[in-house]
Amino acid sequence: MSSEYNYDEGGQFFPFFMLTMAGLVTVPLTYNVLKASTDLEQTASRVKSDFKPHNVDLIEAQRRRRKRQNRKTKRIMAVIVGYTFMAYMIYLIIVTQRTVPKMWDPYDILGVSRSASEREIDKFYKRLSLKFHPDKAKPDSSKNETMDDVNNRWVEMTKAYKALTDEEIRNNYLQYGNPDGKQSTSIGIALPKWMVEEGNRWFVVAFYGILLGIILPYTLGKWWYGTQALTKDKVLHASAGNLFREWKEDISEGDVVAATSVGEEFTETLKGSRSDAGAAKVESKVLNSSALTEADKARLKSIDDPVRRKTLALLWAYLARIDLEDQELEKEKFGVAPTALLLNNSFASITLPFGMVKPLLSAYHTSQNIIQAVPPSASAILQLPNFTPAMAEKISKSSKSPMTFQKFMSLPPTARRQLCSDLSDQQYSQAMSVAAQIPHLVIAKAFFKVVGERVVTPGSLVQLVIKARVIPPGTPEKDIPPVNPLDLEDIDPDEGDLDALHGRKPAKSRRKKLPDGSYVEDDAKEGSVQPPLAHAPYFAADHAPRWHVFLAEARTGRISVPPFTFTSFDRPIFHPDTGKPTFNVVTLKCSFQAPPQVHAFPFIMHLVCDSYIGLDEKVEVVLDVRDPKEAEVVESDDDISEPEEDSLAGQLQAMKSGGMTGSPVTSKKKKKKTLPANADSKAVPVAQTQGNAVEEASDDDDDESDTEGEDDSDTSDTDTETEDEDS
Structure with a gap:
């Protein structure tokens, strides 16, 4: 085999081949390792708090373990090995002696100058023949020469002489680099010869x-x-099938907690002897807790599978913050929560095709409970540091009406402090410090629009535009600045910006029109500001908060527009230095297709955060779908301008209105267009959420719309907005 191919006997080219092969693997792998992480949990900041829960060392150990699982350890090791191998190949390339092929040069063989003439070459060749001709020359024994060496040397000299004097041979030399003509091409294999011996x-x-x-x-x-x-929610297909079988129309938060225990992932966590070790102890403590309802306790007792039964008991022990008094059981208690959250997210995805609001809200609320380690039926005040169930119950009994989290935080500071008399000043300060950093998204305005249009037509691409501000619970009213009416407007992209018009990219130019007619540049950057990680001291994993927005039918309670999830905002919500809220108006947009019928569709808009309890927002909105002919009428009317007074058209108009030719024509202010009788006149009011009302701009400000219209219909916002909840 080796006689048929040319191999790299000296090892000159083999290192180049191996260096190239190693580089093809190592360089892309290096980029993958060094590339900045896009995971939300890796890029967000944290809520500033020095609160340390019980067994914080176990919780931190679980977090470190999960971070190690997400690290690219194997890839890092592969990169190190790859670069080590490449360095060795470079070393071999440097130290290996190179075999440089010698070019056949007749001038060098004869020892004549390249500028020598043919006559000089003849003369020099004759002198060489007297010395090197085989009949004259003798082998040099000191150089181990033989007669064959003498003959070969003379043959080379003869070839060189003919290459410089004979025309045909000279042409061969000039064309092929050799007087004998074209030579055979030899392509070797860059493998050492010992490999194929x-x-x-x-x-x-x-x-x-x-x-x-x-x-x-x-x-x-x-x-x-x-x-x-794995499914797209990163759970096993078998687990997703089990979750599907647990779905029911009237499922509650407690039922969702029980449903998450069916995951096959827990068999890996509780494998071997740990499948039922300590299960009786955990179950006994859970059943004696007041955090579970009678239905929850009955469901736990009815489970026969030991792994699932222990898993559900551990989940309830985690939610109720029960001390299991056993190191291994405590590890398992904190370890099941992140897996349960993944399964709960999968359950939320399973509920969407059914189109029912209650199961979806139950899944979202269960996510809040798992992240904050609060039972479904418990007070939302428990998500603040240092609060215990006994204190939360005492606070709830102090009010005749239900003491919600927002109601508790809206109390005067002195009254709130009096209710928290069981806390020391340091503990109370810790709790209020965390509350001041919770990103509570408060809706200021919500409306529907179609980009580039003034009305919503059947089948058009509608945008639900939500203008909101982050106002942490307990923020004093005097510290909340009023909303700038300009921030409540939504600006259409330029007509030439096709990517922005189709929603593929943010607008290249984002200008706002001021009341004086001038423009200012909008500083909003789509999806550029990420909120801090959720403050979840008991949850053994980092979690970035997410906000879900969906529309439900007001009459039937079914989901009309599936949820849109938001993880970042277009403006900073907290000052990076002080950590205080900026009260900037942020914009959230949801695009969907309008219904094919002409009608005013009432919806309930739900805004739910998956990380904090008791901060959900719910607003009534009306989608007014109008006849396409209305849009054509509005556009055609806008194209007709008032004629000049001193023009022929202006004089004819004056005569039609009763004026005389040549008489001064009184300029009339353009009348505001009225909608047809069948149009919904209730599509114009702007709705604000209770407690955060925003005053409507004046009529003059409404005329100054983003698209420079002169009438009420000339506005960048489609005339379909939310109805006032207070009305």
Whole structure:
């Protein structure tokens, strides 16, 4: 085999080949390792708090373990090995002696100058023949020369002489670089010769067989079946099937907690002897707790599977913050919560095709409970540091009406402090410090619009535009600045910005029109500001808060527009230095297709945060879908301008209105267009949420719309907005 091919006997080219192959793998892997993480949990800041819960060391250990699982340890090791191998190949390239092929040069062989004439070459050749001709020259024994060496040297001299004097041979030399004409081309294989020698070839075959027949199929199969085994929510398909069977129309938060215990992932966490170790102790403590309802206790007792029964008991122990008085059980208690959250997110996805509001809200509220370690039926005040169930019950009994979290935080500071008399000043300060950093999103305005249009037509692409501010619970009213009416407007992109018009990219130019007619540049940047990580001291994983927005039918309670999830805002919500709220108006947009019928559709808009309890927002909105002919009438009317007074058209108009030719024509202010009789006149009012009302702009300000219209219909906002809850 080696006689048929040319191999790299000196090892000159083999290091180049191996360096290239290693670089093709190592360089892309390096980019993957060094690339900045896009995970929300890796890029967000944290809520500033020095609160340390009980067993904080176990919780932190669980967090570190999960972070290690997310690290690219194997890839980092592969990169280190790759660069080590590449460095060794570079070393071999440097120290290996290079074999430089010598070019055939007739001038060098004869030892004549390149500027020598043919006559001088003839003369010099004759002198060389007297010295080097085989009949004259003798082999030099000191150089181990033989007669063959003498003959070969003379043949080369003769070729060189003819290449410089004979026209045909000279042409061969000039064209092919050799007086004998075109030479055969030899392409070698950049493998060392020892690899293909008789005794080693089977080792090479075995190496390629293991690499291509075992390692490569195993790696690809493991990757493929690993991705196929998980859903898009990163739970096992078997777990998703179990969750589907747990779904029911009137499911409660407690039922959702029980449903998350069916995940197959828990069999890996509680495997072997841990599947039922300490289960009786956990179950006894949970059943004696007042955090569970009788229905929850009955459901726990009815489970036969030991793994699921222990899992559900651990989940309730986590939610009720029960001390299990056992190190291993405490580890398992904090370990099941992050897995339960993944399963709950999968359950929320399963509920969407059914279109029912109650199961979806139950899933979202269960997410809040798991992250904050608060039972479904408990007070939302427990999500603040240092508060206990006994204190929360005492605060709830102090009011005749239900003491919600927002109601408690809206109390005067002195009254609130009096209710928290069981807390020391330091503990109370810790709790209020965390409350002041909770990103409570308060809706200031919500309306529907179609980009570039003034009315919503059937089948058009509608945007639900939400203008909101982050106002932490307990913020004094005097510290909340009024909303700038200009911030409540939504600006259409330029007509030439097609990507922005179709929603693929943010607008290139974002200008706002001031009341004086001038423009200012909008500083909003879509999706550029991420809120802090959720303050969840008992949750053994970092979690970035998410806000879900969806529309439900006001009459039937079914989901009309599925949820849109937001994880970042277009403006800063907290000052980076002080940590205080900026009260900037942020914009959230949800795009969907309008109904095909002409009608005013009332909806209930839900805004739910998955990380904090008791901060949900609910607003009534009306989508007024109008006849396309109305839009055509509005556009055609806008194209007709008032004629000049001293023009022929102006004089004719004056005559039609009763004026005389040549008489002064009184300029009339353009009348505001009225809607047809069948149009819904209630589509214009602007709604604000209770406690955060925003005054409507004056009529003059309304005329100054984003699209420079002169009438009420000329506004960048489609005339379909939220109805006032107070009315």
